[in-house]
Amino acid sequence: MRITRVLSTALLALGLAAGPAAADSSPSASPSDDSGSAPTSAGTSFRTATEVEQGQKATASASTGDYLYWSFPADSGGRPTVKATVKFPDEHVAQTWQIDVYDGLRRRQACQYGAQTRTAAQGAASVELACVLRTVRAWSEPWADDPLPGTYYVRLTAVRLQAADLGLPVSAELQVNSKDIGGSSAVDGSLAEPLVPGIAVESKAKDEGDDDSASAVLSSLEPDDGWASGWWSDRWVWTAIGAALAALAGIGGYTLTRGSGRPRNVPPGA
Template sequence: MRITRVLSGALLALGLAAGPAAADSSPSASPSDGASAPTSAGTSFRTATEVEQGQTATASASTGDYLYWSFPADSGLRPTVKATVKLPDAHVAQTWQIDVYDGLRRRQACQYGAQTRTAAQGTASIELTCVLRTVRSWSEPWANDPLPGTYYVRLTAVGLKAADLGLPVDAELRVDSKDIGGAAAVDGSLAKPLVPGIAVTSATEEDDDESASAVLSSLEPDDGWASGWWTDRWVWSGIGAVLAALAGIGGYRLTRGSGRPRQVPPGA
């Protein structure tokens, strides 16, 4: 009975500790209060329009234009990028493509989703989706794994003929993330997230010279970078350790016996 009470108390305590981890596994938080969604897009990596996760950015452009947005993604998140292109009534068949790049401008493969789609003549709109792999807190230098930092989205029509250029279109972009939790945790972390200009900013902060700041991307997660250091991996590791200790205690009590010498009947 004593072992049962100890086991129940330990599991209850670990269940309460698992509460924050369960909350961390929910989808990414909504954008900051009062933040307005962007209504334009950049034309290059350097001029990419910053978008917070959970916002729906819009832009007006023409076929043949390159539209760029950027958003922050921290470790443990699996971002999903969705784009909708509203086409004019009179248009020929068009093929649109969405590409996602990390802070080093390495093109990231989509885990699944329709990254390239063709709109037949007369189609009112087309939707594109790119679900990235889970962002890792650390990776080998030779690997192409997603890492914490700024991510760039490029939307454009491909394979257009000269007569098809210049048609007006409207585009929408939305980025959401799912927190994968301890299943994606690795042993290691980056010294700095892959944010353009962050190394220059760190140096200027050490010199107390804010005027020389050269940050090219100002958005970051609500709780700061590497906010997902606490995952349910810690909870399950703790549960395993407690259960192993209790199993050892129970086995010891069962194998040592009652501890009393055996009584020998008189005259035996």
């Protein structure tokens, strides 16, 4: 009977702790798409990249041959997915479009999967591209090319164009979402500062008491709950569950082996 109570307690603890862990591994909630505040233009370089919140649908009008740049924040534990749609006029030649993603150090990040480059046939109404990045890590070796927390840049452009194809009007749409991967991607360690252009200058200016330091930051967007929000993961939950189950197993083993504490040759009424 005592063993049954121990096992029931263990199962109950496992169920209560697994609930938050399962919720943590679900896709992260995206901000509502407010068309009134969504960007309607794109930058032409890294320095002029238009900032986009995750979950927003940014739009831009451009011409074939233009380089369109956007930027978005990505924190540790998330796996960003960048999707772009290019819409063409009724009559156009075949065009090949490509989407590239760069981190805060302007290192080109490889797509884990997705159609990063696609060709629109002559007369096609639109072409869709996608790039699913690797999970953003809280820390990495200096020589590694792992995605790290900070500002990410998206570049959308047509490639392998002929001179006669330049200047045709197009419209582009961009949307970024992230899936929270959870403790399976957690690492020990974190960056001193996220890879945001100018944030190191801002931190130094704040230490020196300069109130105008905010102007040094070239990217003002950050995750809703702040940078380094991925310090908590379900790995902590499962570690606690393992410790609790080990303690309960020790109690159960002790209960089984210690007996009733009464010598077998002594009558119960003695």
